[in-house]
Amino acid sequence: MPSMDAISRNLMLDSLRDYAKKNIPYDLIREKDQANEFPEKILKDMYDHSKLGVHLLMVPSEYGGVSGGTYDIYRICEALAHIDLGIATAVFATFLGTDPLNVGGTEDQKKKWLERIAKENLMVAYAATEPDAGSDLVNLRTRAEHVIKNGQLVGYRITGNKQWISNGGVADLYTVLALAPGGPCWFLVERNMEGFAPGKHEDKHGIRLSNTAALSLDGVFVPKENLIGEVEGRGLLQAQAVFGYTRVMVAAFGLGAGWEAVEQAVRYSQQRIQAGGPLSDKQGYTHKLIVPHAVRLEAARAYIEETANRLDSGEHGLQTEGAIAKYSATESGNRAADDAIQAFGGYGYTRDFPVEKIKRDIKITCIYEGTSEVLEMTIYRGRWQEHLKTRGCYYSDMADKMDELHGRNPAVGAKASALALRALAAVMEECRAQKLTRHQSVTFSLGRLIAAAELSCVFAKTAAKDKYSESVRFDTQGWQAMSRVFAREAALRTASEGLALVLGSGEGSAALSAGVNMDEVQAAQKGMMEDMDLVAVKLKQTFKAR
Amino acid sequence: MHIAVCVKQVPDTTEVKINMETGTLIRAGVPSIINPYDHFALQTAMELKKAHPGIRVTVISMGPPQAKSVVQMGLALGADDGVLLSDMAFAGSDTWATSYAISRAVKKLGKVDMILAGMQAIDGDTAQTGPGVAQQLGIPQVTFCVKLDLDGKKIIAKKLIDGGYETVEVRAPALFTMIMPKEYVSQYPSFPEIHASLKKPFQVWSAAEIGAEPQYLGLKGSPTQVSKIYPPPQREKAAMTHGSSQEAVEKILDILRKEHFIEE
Numbered sequence: 001m002p003s004m005d006a007i008s009r010n011l012m013l014d015s016l017r018d019y020a021k022k023n024i025p026y027d028l029i030r031e032k033d034q035a036n037e038f039p040e041k042i043l044k045d046m047y048d049h050s051k052l053g054v055h056l057l058m059v060p061s062e063y064g065g066v067s068g069g070t071y072d073i074y075r076i077c078e079a080l081a082h083i084d085l086g087i088a089t090a091v092f093a094t095f096l097g098t099d100p101l102n103v104g105g106t107e108d109q110k111k112k113w114l115e116r117i118a119k120e121n122l123m124v125a126y127a128a129t130e131p132d133a134g135s136d137l138v139n140l141r142t143r144a145e146h147v148i149k150n151g152q153l154v155g156y157r158i159t160g161n162k163q164w165i166s167n168g169g170v171a172d173l174y175t176v177l178a179l180a181p182g183g184p185c186w187f188l189v190e191r192n193m194e195g196f197a198p199g200k201h202e203d204k205h206g207i208r209l210s211n212t213a214a215l216s217l218d219g220v221f222v223p224k225e226n227l228i229g230e231v232e233g234r235g236l237l238q239a240q241a242v243f244g245y246t247r248v249m250v251a252a253f254g255l256g257a258g259w260e261a262v263e264q265a266v267r268y269s270q271q272r273i274q275a276g277g278p279l280s281d282k283q284g285y286t287h288k289l290i291v292p293h294a295v296r297l298e299a300a301r302a303y304i305e306e307t308a309n310r311l312d313s314g315e316h317g318l319q320t321e322g323a324i325a326k327y328s329a330t331e332s333g334n335r336a337a338d339d340a341i342q343a344f345g346g347y348g349y350t351r352d353f354p355v356e357k358i359k360r361d362i363k364i365t366c367i368y369e370g371t372s373e374v375l376e377m378t379i380y381r382g383r384w385q386e387h388l389k390t391r392g393c394y395y396s397d398m399a400d401k402m403d404e405l406h407g408r409n410p411a412v413g414a415k416a417s418a419l420a421l422r423a424l425a426a427v428m429e430e431c432r433a434q435k436l437t438r439h440q441s442v443t444f445s446l447g448r449l450i451a452a453a454e455l456s457c458v459f460a461k462t463a464a465k466d467k468y469s470e471s472v473r474f475d476t477q478g479w480q481a482m483s484r485v486f487a488r489e490a491a492l493r494t495a496s497e498g499l500a501l502v503l504g505s506g507e508g509s510a511a512l513s514a515g516v517n518m519d520e521v522q523a524a525q526k527g528m529m530e531d532m533d534l535v536a537v538k539l540k541q542t543f544k545a546r
Numbered sequence: 547m548h549i550a551v552c553v554k555q556v557p558d559t560t561e562v563k564i565n566m567e568t569g570t571l572i573r574a575g576v577p578s579i580i581n582p583y584d585h586f587a588l589q590t591a592m593e594l595k596k597a598h599p600g601i602r603v604t605v606i607s608m609g610p611p612q613a614k615s616v617v618q619m620g621l622a623l624g625a626d627d628g629v630l631l632s633d634m635a636f637a638g639s640d641t642w643a644t645s646y647a648i649s650r651a652v653k654k655l656g657k658v659d660m661i662l663a664g665m666q667a668i669d670g671d672t673a674q675t676g677p678g679v680a681q682q683l684g685i686p687q688v689t690f691c692v693k694l695d696l697d698g699k700k701i702i703a704k705k706l707i708d709g710g711y712e713t714v715e716v717r718a719p720a721l722f723t724m725i726m727p728k729e730y731v732s733q734y735p736s737f738p739e740i741h742a743s744l745k746k747p748f749q750v751w752s753a754a755e756i757g758a759e760p761q762y763l764g765l766k767g768s769p770t771q772v773s774k775i776y777p778p779p780q781r782e783k784a785a786m787t788h789g790s791s792q793e794a795v796e797k798i799l800d801i802l803r804k805e806h807f808i809e810e
Contacts, residue, residue, distance in 0.1 A: 007615045008740050011622060014579075015734040022731070053737040066741040541563060541572070 182232025258333025426515020583664025645678025
């Protein structure tokens with residue numbers, strides 16, 4: 001679905017924030033977090049279409065929804081993550097659970113079920129994971145057997161167990177992945193069906209406001225109309241078709257929760273006086289605990305937005321891009337939250353300050369919807385194909401474009417980004433020539449470097465635009481300084497870690513040294529301190545002490 | 547009955563900073579919101595509409611194209627149609643030029659019985675535009691209202707005065723500026739209400755379309771010129787005393803004695 005108009009989207013964001021401000025104070029979140037309790041009333045309100053109706057974003061307007069596009073959903077997910085990642089997950093689970101219907105449902109199924117989800121404010125759960133099948137769904141054990149009456153197929157009996165299902169104990173409707181005789185399929189299972197039983201609410205490290213439960217299905221009968229798409233064997237394709245944008249949603253969670261932690265630290269740092277001045281004026285504090293995280297999160301934002309806009313303009317799949325977006329935003333968010341505790345000192349280590357909870361919550365974003373390691377592999381696999389297909393030109397062509405951009409606008413770090421991309425191209429080529437990708441660790445590390453180099457490219461392109469998107473809270477001067485800081489870091493990382501990768505598993509070569517061009521990478525570091533100082537000032541201006 | 551509600555998009559003043567060197571507001575990254583008093587005016591109109599069937603509500607704003615946001619907010623909350631006055635000719639208008647433009651727009655709307663506005667906008671805090679509109683239209687105005695009721699042809703307004711409230715009866719057409727009562731809770735529209743508001747009638751009017759004469763608009767038509775903006779000097783922190791009244795008074799007396807404001 002294309003995204004909606006900016007005004008409608010921002011009105012929805014305002015309504016969501018207003019609801020949270022009035023109804024979800026931190027004390028309540030803290031109480032529920034400690035009690036490990038699902039905030040049922042809040043979620044009921046948020047799903048109530050007369051109050052908020054946040055679940056309607058995933059439902060097209062012809063079925064009573066509001067037809068949100070990927071960009072809209074990213075913005076809402078980011079805002080939800082600022083509130084509480086557990087609550088965000090309870091909304092996300094419905095988005096996710098609705099996906100197989102949106103992607104693979106027949107017209108009649110969409111009409112029936114999407115209309116019910118919209119009208120009855122149904123909470124949905126997405127049940128794919130099993131005790132022995134996480135990212136590797138091929139190990140699927142849940143079975144759906146044919147039920148035949150008078151020689152006709154009338155339905156299926158589903159038997160199996162599902163694990164770590166968000167909304168598992170509280171949903172009204174479940175989309176369940178099971179293996180039918182014709183292959184994996186999605187089935188619509190209602191909570192009250194015989195033989196269906198959710199397990200206990202898990203006692204988790206974080207997102208404790210999100211209900212997570214195992215599901216047990218013991219010969220649950222579903223009529224054949226509940227097979228999504230009404231053709232067996234399409235389940236995995238239907239699941240994969242949406243990874244591009246479901247990962248954008250989790251990326252938005254990493255971004256939102258990560259920024260919430262950084263914002264709180266920036267505000268606090270202006271009030272906390274140590275050694276004669278506020279912490280926010282001390283480089284040893286800001287340039288370690290604050291600035292690098294803000295910069296990485298904004299790089300991830302630029303990448304998320306580009307991916308969301310591409311999906312909204314009709315491009316399909318974008319699984320590698322979705323993986324890069326999620327990997328970068330959630331890893332950066334997780335590290336940002338960790339350092340936010342450090343930034344608060346002893347206070348950060350107590351439950352009186354939300355950063356402690358954010359740190360526990362955000363960890364899940366590096367795990368669900370594809371662990372960081374699975375994503376490193378996905379990113380590597382996607383781009384390795386491109387490297388081979390283009391005979392090694394994939395990243396050098398991109399680097400040429402960055403050099404051109406640098407010619408037009410020398411202020412966005414495009415030159416450093418070009419260095420990162422060229423180093424990456426050289427490292428990948430060397431890995432190919434020496435067959436180093438036989439080491440799994442090399443492939444995963446390549447995934448990491450690819451993400452950093454590509455983010456620097458997209459950040460530089462975006463920072464060079466005349467007008468920034470609605471989500472950017474910094475002026476041109478600030479955002480371009482962030483892009484420069486990120487590009488320098490990406491260049492240095494790609495070059496040094498890339499070299500270490502090849503030298504550690506194979507042999508060095510003249511082509512590698514020339515391609516990585518360490519001299520230029522070093523020269524590009526000039527100006528870093530000044531830019532970090534500038535970013536620290538911009539952060540202070542944007543997030544004033546309260 | 548036809549009610550026109552005037553709304554303004556303002557920067558969230560809790561987030562605004564002042565550039566001390568240039569004396570201008572730093573607006574980058576500051577969210578825009580509907581002026582809270584206007585939000586209350588809108589909500590008052592909606593309550594009247596709910597209680598008295600047959601009332602039509604039009605939301606009017608003036609500003610750049612993005613100010614459509616506050617008009618759409620009004621539509622989402624239940625208004626019937628919306629108008630945005632947007633034209634470079636309006637840029638730089640002070641309260642007088644703005645009230646001239648709005649009064650022209652109200653005339654174009656046809657028969658309007660009540661005009662509601664916030665008592666003031668939180669960015670300029672002038673409280674002049676609403677009264678200016680009444681003046682330009684030559685209709686009565688009741689300012690600082692907390693509640694409006696209809697009784698046949700009479701409009702009953704409860705307004706804030708020094709030390710209490712005054713109840714005023716007035717006949718249409720009249721203008722009312724609204725001030726929020728303490729217990730007021732602003733309502734925000736739901737997602738489907740926002741989505742549905744896109745289908746309601748909305749128009750953008752230029753200066754020419756409302757028949758406004760250019761010499762009365764923009765900087766040219768504005769007798770007020772803002773020469774400088776600066777934050778008031780920060781006051782020194784007050785010392786707070788705690789305990790019973792007796793104890794607190796003792797402590798204050800101690801301070802006053804120490805500082806030699808009073809002698810034994």
